[in-house]
Amino acid sequence: MTFLYPITFFVIAYLLGSFPTAFLVTKKFTGKDIRKEESKNVGALNVMRTTGKPLLFILTAMVDIGKGALAVFLPQKLSFLNYNILWATSLAAFGVILGHCFSIYFKLKEGRFSGGKAQASLIGVLAVLNFQWLLLPWAGIAILFILTTQIFFFGQFIGNIFLPLIGFYLDKKYFLACLLMTLPIFVKQWPHFPSALYGERPKWYWKKKTINQS
Numbered sequence: 001m002t003f004l005y006p007i008t009f010f011v012i013a014y015l016l017g018s019f020p021t022a023f024l025v026t027k028k029f030t031g032k033d034i035r036k037e038e039s040k041n042v043g044a045l046n047v048m049r050t051t052g053k054p055l056l057f058i059l060t061a062m063v064d065i066g067k068g069a070l071a072v073f074l075p076q077k078l079s080f081l082n083y084n085i086l087w088a089t090s091l092a093a094f095g096v097i098l099g100h101c102f103s104i105y106f107k108l109k110e111g112r113f114s115g116g117k118a119q120a121s122l123i124g125v126l127a128v129l130n131f132q133w134l135l136l137p138w139a140g141i142a143i144l145f146i147l148t149t150q151i152f153f154f155g156q157f158i159g160n161i162f163l164p165l166i167g168f169y170l171d172k173k174y175f176l177a178c179l180l181m182t183l184p185i186f187v188k189q190w191p192h193f194p195s196a197l198y199g200e201r202p203k204w205y206w207k208k209k210t211i212n213q214s
Contacts, residue, residue, distance in 0.1 A: 005083035006075070010091040013071035017099020017121060020106070021063045022047050025056055035114060038208060042103075042116035045152065049208050061120045064100070068124025071096035072177075076128070086173055093125045094180035101184040117188045119156055122181060129177065133170040138163055150203040153189070153196045160185045 022042045026034040030051055038049040048057035075088035100118035107113050126135035141162050146155030160182055167178030
């Protein structure tokens, strides 16, 4: 029966990830649907773009980071239940990212999945799994490409592409977790890659623009 624990942690993590922080914060303070504003992404940075309020950005980011951290902290903390902790942690990491990208909140509310790109939740996961050899290299690559291209999307996209490689070479036990987390993020990011590649995205896009970009 121990195989049920990893599945349970996956479900718990998915529900955690599904909590649409950016959507609810924006709705509460502006009455707007963040999915129709600015980049249309359900994420902390788009809260800043939509509301223009740094404190709401910080609030959203901290909650989403906390979701990711809690999702993988639970299977590690409850390992005395005698299950495969690595398998449980990997599934939990996948679950929280999947939930953020494809939230069941919107599925139940509107009949279709919706969500963000899970960057803040990913930070929380990587910080708990291995701050030094997962989070810092991933963040370093992302920041490098943001500074080089001046486009936040490229940092996120390239960081995600490199994440499984980072796991494989720097912390093999979490390679599966890194690979699984990459998949839903890639699905969410890929449709926006052509517009970024062809220079159709504004640079240093952190505040409200007069034109909308995805």
